[in-house]
Amino acid sequence: MSTDRPWLSSYPPGVPAEVDVDAYRSIVAVFEEACARYRDRPAFANMGRCITYGDLDRMSADFAAYLIHELKLKKGDRVALMMPNILQYPIAIFGVLRAGLTVVNTNPMYTARELKHQLVDSGAAAIVVLDNFAHVVEQVLAETQVKQVITTGVGDLLGFPKGPLVNFVLKYIKKAVPDFALPGAQRFAQTLQLGAKHRLPAVDIEPSDIAFLQYTGGTTGVAKGAMLTHRNLVANMQQASAWLGAGVEPGKEEIITALPLYHIFALTANCLVFMKFGGLNHLITNPRDMPGFVKTLQGIRFTAITGVNTLFNGLLNTPGFDKCDFSRLHLTLGGGMAVQRVVAERWKKVTGVTLVEAYGLTETSPAACINPMDLDEYNGSIGLPIPSTEACIKDDDGRMLPVGEVGELCIRGPQVMAGYWNRPEETAKAIDQDGWLHTGDMARMDEKGYFYIVDRKKDMILVSGFNVYPNEIEDVIAQMPGVLEVAAVGVPDDKAGEAVKVVIVKKDPALTADQVKAYCRENLTGYKQPKYVEFRSELPKSNVGKILRRELRDSAKTESQAA
Known part of the structure; x- marks a missing residue:
């Protein structure tokens, strides 16, 4: 079994390969x-x-x-x-x-x-x-x-x-x-x-009744309703519960719920999973008011918090956050977008707790891969497929690729949606005949069964025939002391087809484009280096704090056409 599922040998002690997804009808x-x-x-x-x-x-x-x-x-x-x-x-x-x-x-x-x-x-x-x-x-x-x-x-x-x-x-x-x-x-x-x-x-x-119509894909065109059944969500609760395992004390947990409950991450991870454990959800109505959010946190001895990279980064950069009581905190889960190494390392330094990255989609209810809860430090991986879940990497022709090769990440398991509401053609595009959900994320798997997201298929930048992944560039630039936030996008270029452009929110007002370019020359190979550097007071974000690269791409395209 572990030959085609190498991740099982990397499972933390006590985590089962399979869970009973039919333990509850709804x-x-x-x-x-x-x-x-x-x-x-x-x-x-x-x-x-x-x-x-x-x-x-x-x-x-x-x-x-x-x-x-x-x-x-x-x-x-x-x-x-x-x-x-x-x-x-x-x-x-x-x-x-x-x-x-x-x-x-x-x-x-x-x-x-x-x-x-x-x-x-x-x-x-x-x-x-x-x-x-x-x-x-x-x-x-x-x-x-x-x-x-x-x-x-x-x-x-x-x-x-x-x-x-x-x-x-x-x-x-x-x-x-x-x-x-x-x-x-x-x-x-x-x-x-x-x-x-x-x-x-x-x-x-019935287990097959639709519990949630969870709309997704609004950034790529018309939003589609993912049909998440009671069985999908029960399966994901069982999978996540098994993964959290002995680390959770039923009836004693207090989780900070700052991501909105209309987002699948908070809905399942916070509202449903912690409900099963008899936990207390502290609902944060307006997390964008960071000083107010930190003041609330200072009054709670919380045990768990979930969020996206921008949320953790925002907290770390808000005065007073380091004065919170982290004595009971044992679980920090990041998802929704890539967690940046610099944010994860700083989180560990301030709170004493590892920021564990997880991966999922609306279409997978959402959890598909999670890093082990006993992880010592950030490892850049999205983790291992959770119990009763299979993952593989496929090429454009649908062939499975070997360890180490980059292709599209595909997921199969009881948490995969029943399909898109009233959109059979879209469903057939997303879920193949063997039941694999095609995520649209480019990834690779290492020999221990850990998966690494390289990027979104559609966010990939093609410079002179070379694939450039925005996450890598953002990770490098985010480590510059003068940078608060960064996003990398591809913009049209006469010579190379596309060139790299970075949009930065400064932490240090004195930061210059030349300094950014010099830093990238030291840390990135030629074709990955940004040709354009733009500074803004803020980056466009979805309501959950995901950086909207598409908006940056669109505005760059408009500018280049005007020029």
Whole structure:
């Protein structure tokens, strides 16, 4: 077995090759077990208010009963959620799932065009939206199938007097809630009161029922809904639980949830996996307010934190972060984008804990590869395929490549999505006849079974016929003391076809382009060196903090055409 799965010999002690992915019929079964076992334990905390597993059980049941009895939604109907990390979010997620319905996670920063596409494409029957974004729903509502809008304010579940005060400040002082008119909309708190009058019927949820329509690929064109079934997510919870293994203390963990719950990484790793362990999720509503975020962290003896490279980098560069209490911290998981060595090394120095890189996709629920939890230091790898998961490297003709060769990373396992919602052609492009999901990431595997991402297929820069991988250039430049953030892209070039351009956010205002180029001459071979260096005050990022190279490429193309 280990001949075609060399990673098994590198597994940490106690981690099984396979897990029982059918131990639970649904996410709801895992949830109900956790609520019974950890009833009086805190489940979610936000802005000073905490709800227990018992509270979560009761409120999510009330919301589920409202959806079934008051809205008359039928099994399989879709409900969109458009909120940042606030207490209403997990209540809504588990309420929708307990009603046998499908959650459509929606980015609150969507424009009207993007929101309309997602609501129409998913056929959502209802939407729960934060007041701050309700004006966007108002613009598109008439063109969608949405029958009921449910609105809520940031402070609605924070109790008296804090809740009303928070809502007042956001609306009238910070002017963060644009006016909207949504006649017939219900308040979230009202839906819980209405639902409490009914009993939640027993809903038979099949493992193959769609739990989440998780939209992805918006950066490459039209966003597609990945159909993630209850079995997909249960499998990933079982796989991640086995991987975390003995390192996790059930009922004692406190995890920082700064990535939004509408993102698959936080949804599975934080909300679902730590729910299974009876952990407490500290929901961070606005992680972009770094000083406020650090102040919150200073008041928590947290045991775990997940994030993307930009989040960790931001924390490390915010005064006061090094004064946090890291005495209980034992798990730092990075994913969503490549973790840079310089960030990982500094994280270890400040917190004493290794930043462990993981790899996954929306289409894999998301975890596919994770580094061992007992890793001593950052190793530049995305880790090993987790239990019950296979990975391989294929060339453009679909042939498997040997150890060390670069090709497309392909994943097979019970966490791989059922396909794209209403897009059979796209599904067939992504998942081949043997069940391998083609990730679009260029990677290689070493002899111990560790995988290394070389880059996104489409981000690759072709300089005079040589493949140049942006990650490598960014890693090198990120190590310059005067650099805060960097992104590398390919731009059209008459001589070489493409040339390398880097866009940098300075840490040291005195940093010059000549210094950057001189540093690259020392550290990179000729064709990899940047021909152009641009300085900006910030890099374009997705709502989760992923650097959008595409936007930088597009603006560079426009500039060169104009020139």
